[in-house]
Amino acid sequence: MTTTTLSRPWPSGRIIGAAILTLIAAFAILGPVIVPGSPFAQSLMKSLAGPEPAAPFGYDHLGRSLYHRLVHALRLSPLIALAAVATAGAAGLVLGTLAALRGGWVERVLVVLADALLALPGLLMVLIVLAIMPGTALGFWAGLSLVLWVEFFRLTRATARATLAGPAVQAARLLGFGWPYVFRTHLWPEVAPLMLTAAAFGTATAIMGIAALGFVSVGMRAPTPELGLMMVELLPYWREAPMALLTPVLATFALLLGLTLLAGGHRT
Amino acid sequence: MTLLSADDITIRDGATRLLAPVSLEVSPGEPLVILGETGSGKSLLAQAMMGTLPEGLRVGGTVTIGAQHLRAEDRAAFKGLWGRQIAVLPQEPWLSLDPLMRAGPQVAEAHRLVRDLPAQAAREQAMSDLAALGLEHAFRHYPHELSGGMAQRVAIAAARAGGAPIVIADEPTKGLDAARRDDVAALLLVALAESGGLVVITHDLALARQIGGRLIVLRAGKVVETGATAQVLADPQAAYTRALIAADPETWPRRTAQQPAGAPVVEARDLTLSRGGQRLVRGVSLSLHAGQILGVTGPSGCGKSSLGDALLGLLPPQAGEVRRASDLAPTALQKLWQDPVAAFPRTRSLGQTLGDVAHLHKAPKGRIDALLARLRLAPELLRRRPAAVSGGELQRLALLRAMLARPRFLFADEPTSRLDPITQAEIIGFLAELADEDGMAIALVSHDPVLIDRTADQICRLDRSVSETGTPQQVDLRHATA
């Protein structure tokens, strides 16, 4: 990309959000390097025991290191979420541009489809896809992609329509530039910041969805370390070991707060 | 007796002085016109007198309104005077009316809440205010159902309902065509007759001339000249005032007509155009040769831009045809827009954009520099984004960009309507030069019939019902202003 990116400084909320996410990512990637261990290894004698060097966050009810379970949970749902957002973003971008460019029935069909999907609760679609697809992670990816592309599509289409109809694009066309140039220099710079916001929101939505379904026991399955599942597993022990329950709660909160702040603004 | 006086008003933004000490007085029956370009400080001065300056700016001096002496920095003290002592006329009346409230109540609420009339009496008073302005039927209309002129009248009625003796009008003719400008001038004079005090802030010489009274000319935060309006305009003393008056199309000489030579570059026959299901242009025929300037004028919404787009091939005609010279490359047709900022990609530097165009059209090295020099533009501008460049400079850069494609026909769609008069004169001068020296055929759209009259070789006047084409001598432009 030869375009200069926006050099406008980010608002402080975004910077804080990015910093939180960087910390979490560093923890998820480097965690096992700093303190080696496995998220599945049990030692029933250490059930709900407190922190120690081999398990800095203590142990869960099965004597598994919360530190390592958290590291893996913080890899799992963000990875699924990012994969879904990437798929949804690409699909939304392509279809949105196509709709704005072609108009006619292509646009009408896509808009009606997007509107209909918008009317259906995302978690419901994910649940149905989970029931159809083999494999929970794959199901989450497919279901979340199916839910999330609508937002990207609507953003791209709205921006593309406004941009393509504007004088700047008319000028570029009159000057003899082709559509790839128009996309690169006119459309993408307008869409990209919106896509970043939507991607951050989408990732947050996806992570929330995975955790929520885990929490009501219809998402990821034990013994996979997943944030919602960890919470529901540790909930019965919250009086004995409140910190054990707080660990995934705080991690989820930090992750989602980081994403919300990174998104900046709000969905409209 | 003085209705309003301002003494030693200064405005600073941190260390920068935006307005040198200015003093003025408004007497009953004698309007005061503050004339200046964008950035001259005229609107800041008006805001200082109304107590609406942004908090970030430091303001000094005192304002006396009626019997009250106010320190200009005490903004809150002005609030109680709004509607009661000072009536403020907004710049853009459409945007100044609450879109979700019917016109009548917007007038009546001032009667009720400011003058404490009972609800019924307030409504009747509002009705009679509107009736006095010829708007008795508009009481139950929403703002979007009103024309621009009607909205302006409703806004004036609403602003004055509180019964303030002083009317301040900030740029009341911004973006209006000549016919509407004259309406506004007449309304302001009626307001003057009824209220007593009138301050008009404008960049529009014609409006200043119509209002009369006293005149203050501001430039870059300093008073350049003061005096009776008629006298200053007839015999300007300051060089700047002279330049300002010289930039008024009224004072321009008429262009020496170019005789058509060879085949026309663009030609239209019995052209009928419609956009969004609405028929705009009916049966227009014209032919434009190299070096000629076609002036297109008419009230807003009459299809001026559509005609240009049809000539460019951007809008397929509903009936009739457009013919272009057979040797015309597709990129030999170019266009200038009213808002040049919107015509450039927002996020790229101007140098990148122009570089891309030069590259695409295989312009020789140094072509951009040569054109920059010719258009009297500083090369540093290329490092900036479109939004960081003044409107006049950006319109010249847009012209430069178009020239890189070596156009033979240029459609300039209101290229100067957002620019100050001096900049406008400059841009129009460049366009005339391009026609004369480069033999470019130009279609120039403007809502200002005087400008068209002075600049064009042939004129196309569009109206909702009729359209005529011909030389400036043939086409009755006064008709357009009626």
Added chain:
Amino acid sequence: MNIVISRLAQAVTVALLVGAATFAMMRSLPGDAAWRIAAGRYGYDNVDAAAAEAVRAELGLGGHWFPAFLSWMGDLLRLDFGRSLVSGQPVIDEIAHQLGASLWLALAAVGLSLVIGPPLGILAGLRPGSLFDRALLVISAAFKAVPQFLMALILILVLSVQMGWLPAAGYGQPRHFILPALALALGLAAVNARIARDAMASVAAQPFYAFAEWKGLSRAQVLWRHGLRNVSVPLLTYLGLQFVLLVEGVVVIESNVGWPGIGHALVHAVFARDVPMVQGTALMLGLGFVLVNALIDLLAARIDPRGAR
């Protein structure tokens, strides 16, 4: 008129989507559908080959997919949702039974969120950039980052277990409403507040807002007469879109606190692979969205006549 037609198209597409998705679900149940259904119906202690055989015989599972698909969609378009595979009751009866509980919960949550969010947002929007505005931004971001199930969890731990003020679960009495409604409302309010704040800030920056003050109206008069009405339109439109968020919340929260609503039924139906129930509830939720938004369109058109072109 346009509103009605486009919403009608949306409703039909929603129905087709739900129909196709649930048909696919029916056809692709991992393992044997009869077994799944038997497990849902008789429980894990009693599901065996005989139970599965009984279900298979009763439902006539099997056959080519295409005629099955046509008859599936045909039933759907005749609004015949069939019977629940688990309970054997007509789906429509079950939904009618559960809809009320969810509706009340959703209404209470929206009502509560409107009491909390927009007033704060409007206060902040009147003074953009102020300390209060920035504080509200931070707080609303924090609340938005708490998923609804987590909010419910925190509220249960704090309000009902630690303090003993509210029942942790249950249904039937007004005090049962407060906790789940609050759990839903806080998240909604966080977003409501932001929408109201932005709308208020943008309305207050419009020329007409300043002009109303210049006419001589006091700040409060301007806010009351010109501010609120203009803020209400974007807020209302957003509320319509928020419906989906609300429904998702209802689904999760109902499962959390044992609320006998449509969301609870949906989760159970998905779990038991009770496809007709999934179809019925999904359809009800999707069409509910369309209906709510159609009503909001009409209401917004009444408030803002510009929209009704």
Added chain:
Amino acid sequence: MPLSQNVFAAALVGLCLAFPAVAQTRIDVAAPFEIQSPEPSTTGHIFLRMGIVETLVDADPEGRLLPALATEWSASEDGLTWRFTLRDGVMFHDDTPMTPDAVVNALEIARAKPGPLAGLPIAAITSEEGAIVITLTEPRAALPAFLAEARGQILAPAAYGVDGQAVAVIGTGPYRLTELAPPLSLRATAFEGYWGDAPHAADVSYTAVSRAETRALMAESGDADFVFNLDPATVTRLSRSDAVSVHSVAIPRALLLKVNAAHPLLDSAEARRALSLAIDRAGLAQAVLRYPEGADQLFPPAMGDWHDATLPPLSYDPEAARALLGELGWTPGADGILTRDGARFALTLTTYPDRPELPLVAAVLEQQFREVGVDLTINSTNSSEIPAGHQAGTLELGLLARNFALVPDPIGTILSDYAPVGDWGAMGWENAEIVALAQALARGEGSTEDRARITAILQAELPVIPIAWYQQTLAARAGLDGVVIDPWERSFGLPGLRLAP
């Protein structure tokens, strides 16, 4: 907008004022089971537990059969003809008398549906004056116990629709159903025409709360008076609370590993014993189930004769397990997993999350098996995958909780699970001796030694590997007297509960 805000606020406040909390005159029960419909084959156990319906035969905590709607019963010499004398003067809740014809009708409908009655060799059920007669094609000594099962409940003829599906719950119990709101709640009130003693509490309600944590919270906050089936983890916590008393009893239910004995990796008793030796039952029971000990044989002590205290217990000895597998030709590979002839010792364990402890136990097993070089993949899925996998022969290992007392006489479950195989029992393993012994016991011919023999064979051959015995735990509000837990999971004992003033 502000108008609607006010309306909402007012409505909310108004709602709160209009319904103050009701004074306690009712026992509120919370349990995990959801109500589906009035149909006995799916929801009947809830109606029975709530004392709304009754069966012909009842059972005491020791499993001794007691008269209920039938006052006495006897079998003919050949054990093929059973006569059940019906109690006099029993009225259904619709005030119709319980006639022999009504009882026959209810039983005929019940045995046409899936359930334990369907598996009985019944030739005919006929009515007599004040009695019914059941004719069998082969002797079945446990027949009365089968009639104590929930699906054998007796409903009035008006309760059934034309297709035999129940459309209403018209039973004979001490409580009469007043409100049925599937899936979550029902209410009942004392039935004045009840044949027995009137219950102490006039009203009862039932709420289905599927989440164990939520049930525990309801017990703590007093939202429910009688909370059934507590999560092991919350037992510790609740027992410290003054507001509730926790009761628990061992029940005839075991957590066990169903083994596909036809699978090449598992087709020898040694291999199965090695797996058994790899399981740390005590640790598992304490950490996951919070029980003091694990199961050292299949049948829990609660099952009387079936439990043989003299049997050498199953023990935990990973060393011995490794040795045993080594003898079978397995050697550890690079990753620690055993291999033989290029094949890894890798198995899939199927379980279901309906009982929350199962996936946890599965996770523990995965680790403990890894210790001895066995690679386990956990598939936590729908509970039907286990019987379906059994039928298809694809199941490798299944982790499940088996109730041996669906019918108060365990012989019913033994017959269906181990004589010779069963959906929830043995798989790919047949033992003629067990079949013969079980059939004899079913006919009423066996002895205590025969039961011990069955237990011993199962212990030696391990067609299923026992892991833990369940305890049933419930929490009752402090001041609720007369709490008795029915190990046969037939009754909450509501009529005997007394609300403290």
